[in-house]
Every structure is written in C-alpha cells, then in structure tokens.
Amino acid sequence: MHQLNSLEKRSALALALVFSSRMLGLFMLLPVFALYGQQLQGFSPLWIGLAIGAYGLTQAILQIPLGWLSDRLGRKPVMLGGLALFALGSVVAALADSVYLVTFGRVLQGAGAIAGAILAFAADVTREEQRPKVMAIIGASIGLSFAAAMVLGPLLAKWAGLSGVFWFTALLACGAMLLVAFLLPGSVSKAPMAETLALPQSLLAVLKHRQLLQLDAGVLLLHLMLTAMFVVLPMLLLQYGLASTQHWQFYLPLLLGSFVLMIPMMITAMRKAQEKGFFLLAIALLIVAMLLALLMPGFGPLTGALLLFFIGFNFLEASLPALVSRIAPAGQRGSAMGIYSSSQFFGAFLGGVLGGALLQHFSYQSVFAALAVIGLIWLLIAGTLQLPPRAQRLSLSVAVLNAEQANRLAAQLTRLQGVQEVTIVLAEQRCYLKVSAADYDPAQAQAMIAAAGA
Known part of the structure; x- marks a missing residue:
C-alpha cells in the first residue's frame, strides 16, 4: 500500500x-x-x-x-x-x-x-x-x-x-x-477498455480459447459445488445435533483453519513454480471431501470433509482469476474476466437448482455423490491445462492511421526480444503487450512506436 x-x-x-x-x-x-x-x-x-x-x-x-x-x-x-x-x-x-x-x-x-x-x-x-x-x-x-x-x-x-x-x-x-x-x-480518466471491460469483438475469440474455457468451466463447477453443498449442509448439521444458533461456532474455526492451511499451498506453488500440481491437488481435496461426507456419515467426518473442502475452495478461488488474467491474450483480459465472472455466477445458479432437485427427489447423500462425480470431471478437464510462462502486461499509446500501419507495427514489435504477444486496437490507439520482464527492452519498443507514428 x-x-x-x-x-x-x-x-x-x-x-x-x-x-x-x-x-x-x-x-x-x-x-x-x-x-x-x-x-x-x-x-x-x-x-x-x-x-x-x-x-x-x-x-x-x-x-x-x-x-x-x-x-x-x-x-x-x-x-x-x-x-x-x-x-x-x-x-x-x-x-x-x-x-x-x-x-x-x-x-x-x-x-x-x-x-x-x-x-x-x-x-x-x-x-x-x-x-x-x-x-x-x-x-x-x-x-x-x-x-x-x-x-x-x-x-x-x-x-x-x-x-x-x-x-x-x-x-x-x-x-x-x-x-x-x-x-x-x-471524474476520472478511463483506463484502456480492452484490459478492463469485455469488448463485443473480443468475446468470440476468448470463447474459442481452450485454456480460458477450461478455467471458465472450472469456476462454474467450483461455485456449483459450493452452492449445492449449502442446500443440504445446514439441515445435516441439525441432524447431527448442532442447534442452528451454534452453526456460526462451527463455521468460524473451519474457515480460519482452512485459510491457515491454504497459505502454505499458495506460497509453495508460487515459489517452486508448481501451480498446476497444487491446482490439481486442490480439486482433488474437493473430491475427497465429498466422498468422505458420503461414505462416512457422522459429525466428525463431516467436519473433516468441510475442512478439506474449504482448503481446496479457498486455494482455487484465489488461483483461478490469477490464471485467467495470466492466460488471456494481450488486449483481451477484460473480455476474459467478463466471461469468467459470468461463468462463476451461472455456476451458483446451477448449484442451487441441482442441490434442491436432488434433495427433493432423493437424499442428501445423492448431492454429495453428484458433487464427487462433478469434481472428478473437473479434475480430468484440468489435467490438460497448460500454463504459459509468467508475463508482464503493458499498454502503450500509439499513433497509427490505418490497419496496414497497425499490422506492420505489430509485426515489428513481435520480433523484439522478450515480447510474447502484441495486440493493437486501432479505435483506442493503444498497443497491448505481454512481455517477459527479464528480456524486454522498453526503450526499443518506444523507439519503434515513435517511428511508426512519425
């Protein structure tokens, strides 16, 4: 700060x-x-x-x-x-x-x-x-x-x-x-739109991006699981003898404990560049939690299951938007985050419908069983996720008159060392770059942009 x-x-x-x-x-x-x-x-x-x-x-x-x-x-x-x-x-x-x-x-x-x-x-x-x-x-x-x-x-x-x-x-x-x-x-000056808001012309390209779709599906399933679980959880706690007035005393230590246990996972994943491994581990924790709640009825196993669930949930809730931002193509982060956010909330809606329907027609065990299967499907989807190298995002002003000049400048910038992606939005007169901070020379890029606008 x-x-x-x-x-x-x-x-x-x-x-x-x-x-x-x-x-x-x-x-x-x-x-x-x-x-x-x-x-x-x-x-x-x-x-x-x-x-x-x-x-x-x-x-x-x-x-x-x-x-x-x-x-x-x-x-x-x-x-x-x-x-x-x-x-x-x-x-x-x-x-x-x-x-x-x-x-x-x-x-x-x-x-x-x-x-x-x-x-x-x-x-x-x-x-x-x-x-x-x-x-x-x-x-x-x-x-x-x-x-x-x-x-x-x-x-x-x-x-x-x-x-x-x-x-x-x-x-x-x-x-x-x-x-x-x-x-x-x-009154404030507006940031470049493409990196903050979903743009109509970018939505189709983002929807075709396989890795982003995997993450969108992931957050949908994560919030589906959370919402469906809470359709049955409060009543299940009552069955195990925990009065409704005591439920906050049950949730508080679970959530605090899950945050404490999640932090080492985050630190290790970042420092040792093992984000995908820990990402898959967090999904596996969700599956194990649902199986534990399904196969071992009782207050003790349910407590352990929820601790595992919230460790995985907190890790994934923090990791998913960071991965979307990292994977989104240059100049399309706003669209990527817009679709991601919509997927998140649609998952909450589907979770409520699924949990309520299963509980009405079957039993609470059917909800945990369905969520375990959904978690397994997500694990299979996430197993093919490929994470790109870490990159820094930049947006630079340009002065190009037409698409031909924009394409020529983009081709020149792409050849610079450290530049991973280039997108020039003609209507905004902005150039969006994804670069490797260690190899990128900003002076070279600025010289090219100045020459193109001369």
Missing part, C-alpha cells in the same frame, strides 16, 4: 468495501436459508436451491452488459443503480412471506451486477504499475466477505430471523451507495 498514491489508496479501500459488502449480503443466505426458510409458504427443497442460487442467474446474464453500460453512462451511475437494485431486492425478500417472493428478491439482488463496473473504475483511477495491487485488495475482500458471511449469517438469523438477514443486506447496500457517492472521485 505504501507505493499507492492517496487517490489509489482511497479508491482501493472504498471499492473493496463496496464489493465485499455486496458479496457479504449475497453469501449470508447460504448457511441459513435451508433452516429459516422452512416457515415460508411454498417451502420445498427445490425452492431452497432456487432461492439460494437465483441471484447467480441475473448476475451471469447482466455482468457483461452492465460493464459496457458503465463505459457509456459512467462507472458511478451504473454502480449506484446496481446497488439500488440490490437494496430493492433485499427489501422485497425481507417483506416476503413466501419462498417465491424471496426468490424474486434474490433475482433483483443479482440484477445489480456491478462487478465489471467496479473493476473498471479501479483500473481508471490507478497507474498501470500499481493496478495489480488494487485488484488484489478487491479480490482479497471477496474471500473475507465469504468468511464473514458464514459467521454473521447464522448470528443475524438467530437474533432477527431470515427477514433480519435481508434487512441487514439492504442496509449494507445503502452504506455502499454512500461510499460510491461521496468517497469515490466523480
């Missing part, structure tokens, strides 16, 4: 609070709805799953369009509008007396799909060399909000019931709106 200027620090903290408060409100339903939603009209296991996962559907559909809209109307208006929708959905769910209306409230919550606008705003207000730090701060806030939700959700539900949880999420949304309105700068 000490290398960030005052604007970057203020914006990073404000955006992290906005992002985390919104995710906290979405996550808090996971550990409580299966228990407290039983008092609602129309309650059934299938509708449990639909209500838990409903926000993911509208998030997945609107994530990219609202990112585009923020580039036309401005980041702050889109962020304020999205938070207002989130607050409205929370109020609808808080006042609901049926599971159907709660599900509609969750759909409205998801319609405030402002992740793209938040990340684009973060890019707008940061210098390129400091941007990864700001993005890391925002990313870390998501993990913290999930951990906090597992504790706060049961505590709030114990004190104020299910409606109290939704009233609290509405309050969080209003607080986030105040942060956006008064703490974030009103």
Whole structure:
C-alpha cells in the first residue's frame, strides 16, 4: 500500500468495501436459508436451491452488459443503480412471506451486477504499475466477505430471523451507495477498455480459447459445488445435533483453519513454480471431501470433509482469476474476466437448482455423490491445462492511421526480444503487450512506436 498514491489508496479501500459488502449480503443466505426458510409458504427443497442460487442467474446474464453500460453512462451511475437494485431486492425478500417472493428478491439482488463496473473504475483511477495491487485488495475482500458471511449469517438469523438477514443486506447496500457517492472521485480518466471491460469483438475469440474455457468451466463447477453443498449442509448439521444458533461456532474455526492451511499451498506453488500440481491437488481435496461426507456419515467426518473442502475452495478461488488474467491474450483480459465472472455466477445458479432437485427427489447423500462425480470431471478437464510462462502486461499509446500501419507495427514489435504477444486496437490507439520482464527492452519498443507514428 505504501507505493499507492492517496487517490489509489482511497479508491482501493472504498471499492473493496463496496464489493465485499455486496458479496457479504449475497453469501449470508447460504448457511441459513435451508433452516429459516422452512416457515415460508411454498417451502420445498427445490425452492431452497432456487432461492439460494437465483441471484447467480441475473448476475451471469447482466455482468457483461452492465460493464459496457458503465463505459457509456459512467462507472458511478451504473454502480449506484446496481446497488439500488440490490437494496430493492433485499427489501422485497425481507417483506416476503413466501419462498417465491424471496426468490424474486434474490433475482433483483443479482440484477445489480456491478462487478465489471467496479473493476473498471479501479483500473481508471490507478497507474498501470500499481493496478495489480488494487485488484488484489478487491479480490482479497471477496474471500473475507465469504468468511464473514458464514459467521454473521447464522448470528443475524438467530437474533432477527431470515427477514433480519435481508434487512441487514439492504442496509449494507445503502452504506455502499454512500461510499460510491461521496468517497469515490466523480471524474476520472478511463483506463484502456480492452484490459478492463469485455469488448463485443473480443468475446468470440476468448470463447474459442481452450485454456480460458477450461478455467471458465472450472469456476462454474467450483461455485456449483459450493452452492449445492449449502442446500443440504445446514439441515445435516441439525441432524447431527448442532442447534442452528451454534452453526456460526462451527463455521468460524473451519474457515480460519482452512485459510491457515491454504497459505502454505499458495506460497509453495508460487515459489517452486508448481501451480498446476497444487491446482490439481486442490480439486482433488474437493473430491475427497465429498466422498468422505458420503461414505462416512457422522459429525466428525463431516467436519473433516468441510475442512478439506474449504482448503481446496479457498486455494482455487484465489488461483483461478490469477490464471485467467495470466492466460488471456494481450488486449483481451477484460473480455476474459467478463466471461469468467459470468461463468462463476451461472455456476451458483446451477448449484442451487441441482442441490434442491436432488434433495427433493432423493437424499442428501445423492448431492454429495453428484458433487464427487462433478469434481472428478473437473479434475480430468484440468489435467490438460497448460500454463504459459509468467508475463508482464503493458499498454502503450500509439499513433497509427490505418490497419496496414497497425499490422506492420505489430509485426515489428513481435520480433523484439522478450515480447510474447502484441495486440493493437486501432479505435483506442493503444498497443497491448505481454512481455517477459527479464528480456524486454522498453526503450526499443518506444523507439519503434515513435517511428511508426512519425
């Protein structure tokens, strides 16, 4: 943080609070709805799953369009509008007396799909060399909000019931709106679009990229597994004698322990360049966790299974976006991250539907069995993943008049030592590079760009 200027620090903290408060409100339903939603009209296991996962559907559909809209109307208006929708959905769910209306409230919550606008705003207000730090701060806030939700959700539900949880999420949304309105700068210079927002012309190319598709499928399956598991987990804890008022005491040490045990995995994977091996190990932990919960019923084995699950989940949740950013072609990171984010939320929706349907027609064992099979499929898919060498991303201004000049400059830059990929976006007059920092000579690249514009 000490290398960030005052604007970057203020914006990073404000955006992290906005992002985390919104995710906290979405996550808090996971550990409580299966228990407290039983008092609602129309309650059934299938509708449990639909209500838990409903926000993911509208998030997945609107994530990219609202990112585009923020580039036309401005980041702050889109962020304020999205938070207002989130607050409205929370109020609808808080006042609901049926599971159907709660599900509609969750759909409205998801319609405030402002992740793209938040990340684009973060890019707008940061210098390129400091941007990864700001993005890391925002990313870390998501993990913290999930951990906090597992504790706060049961505590709030114990004190104020299910409606109290939704009233609290509405309050969080209003607080986030105040942060956006008064703490974030009103006028900022826009970062290059291609690295921050999904562009229509890039989406098809990214969808054809095999490695990115593997990661998109991975995050979809990861959040499918998480959401489906929480359709059955709260009721299973009740069966094992843990009162609903004590669930937060169960989740808190599990999550803290999983974070502590996950950190050495992250450090070792980075330092020893064994990211793929640990990535596959984390998926294997998810599979083992589901098999343990399936084959060894009881409170003790379930506790061990969840510890393994959260170790793997936390590692993968941190690793997947970093890998997407690393693998995305030069000038297409915004599109890659947009599709990734939509896949993540669509996985949450599918997980709710799958978990609810299996629980309604079969038993909780069927949910764990299905998730073990899904984990195994993911492990087979991930086994063919190929990670490219680490690279630095740069964006440089260019002055080229037409596509012919752009292609000629791109060909020249490609021949420079250390340059891995070159993309020139004529409409933006920007050149996007992926380079090996150890071999790349910025002076040579700048000389070529200057000569091309002369």
